[in-house]
Amino acid sequence: MNTAFNLDDYIRKVPDFPNKGVLFYDITSILATPKAFRYCIDSMVDIYTDKTIDAVAAIEARGFLFAAPFADRMQIPLILIRKKGKLPGKTLSKKYQLEYADAEIEIHPDDVPSGKRVLLLDDLIATGGTLKAATELIVQSGASVPEIFGVVGLPFLNYAAVLDPVPIRTLIQYHSE
Numbered sequence: 001m002n003t004a005f006n007l008d009d010y011i012r013k014v015p016d017f018p019n020k021g022v023l024f025y026d027i028t029s030i031l032a033t034p035k036a037f038r039y040c041i042d043s044m045v046d047i048y049t050d051k052t053i054d055a056v057a058a059i060e061a062r063g064f065l066f067a068a069p070f071a072d073r074m075q076i077p078l079i080l081i082r083k084k085g086k087l088p089g090k091t092l093s094k095k096y097q098l099e100y101a102d103a104e105i106e107i108h109p110d111d112v113p114s115g116k117r118v119l120l121l122d123d124l125i126a127t128g129g130t131l132k133a134a135t136e137l138i139v140q141s142g143a144s145v146p147e148i149f150g151v152v153g154l155p156f157l158n159y160a161a162v163l164d165p166v167p168i169r170t171l172i173q174y175h176s177e
C-alpha cells in the first residue's frame with residue numbers, strides 16, 4: 001500500500017449540497033480516479049485481512065461501491081441494506097433520520113449468517129443514524145456487528161456516541177463543515 005497517498009486530494013467538497021449549510025464530501029472523485037479507488041480497497045483489505053469478519057453488509061447506494069470489490073477480495077458474503085421498497089421477498093425495515101432528511105432501510109434477514117460477525121460498511125459516516133439503524137437490522141437478523149467501517153468520517157457530528165459501543169474505523173476524517 002502507498003502510505004504517502006493523500007486521499008483528501010480525491011474527495012470533492014461541495015458547499016450547500018443538497019441543502020444550504022451542508023458541506024457535501026463527494027466520493028465520486030475517488031471512483032473516477034483508479035489509483036484512489038484502489039488505495040481505498042487495498043487499505044480496507046489490509047485492515048481486515050487478519051480480523052475475523054464472516055460477512056460484510058453495506059448501505060445503498062454509495063456504500064455498495066466500496067463493499068462489492070472488498071467482499072470479492074476478502075471472499076466473504078456481501079449483504080445489501082437498501083432503501084425501502086427495493087428488496088423483494090421477506091424483509092426487516094427500520095426508520096431513521098439523516099443529516100438532511102428522513103429515511104427507511106431494509107435487509108433480507110435470510111441473507112444474514114446467523115451468529116456470525118458482520119462488518120458494517122459505508123462510504124461516509126455523518127450523524128451515524130444510517131449505520132445505527134443498519135446495526136439494529138443486522139442484530140435483529142441474528143448476527144453481530146463487531147466493527148463499523150466508513151471511507152470518510154465526520155466525527156464532529158458525534159457519530160461515535162450514536163454508534164457506541166461498536167468500534168468505528170475510517171480512512172479519513174474531517175473535523176468541521
Ligand SMILES: O=P(O)(O)OC[C@H]1O[C@H](OP(=O)(O)OP(=O)(O)O)[C@H](O)[C@@H]1O
Nearest residue numbers: 060061062098099125126127128129130
Ligand atoms: O451518518 P448519516 O447521517 O446517517 O449519513 C450517512 C449516510 O448518508 C449518505 O447516504 P444517502 O442516504 O445520502 O444515500 P446515497 O448513498 O444513496 O447517496 C451516506 O452514503 C451514508 O449512507
Ligand SMILES: Nc1ncnc2[nH]cnc12
Nearest residue numbers: 023024025026099124126
Ligand atoms: N456531509 C455529507 N457529505 C456526503 N455525504 C453525506 N451523507 C450525509 N452527510 C453527508
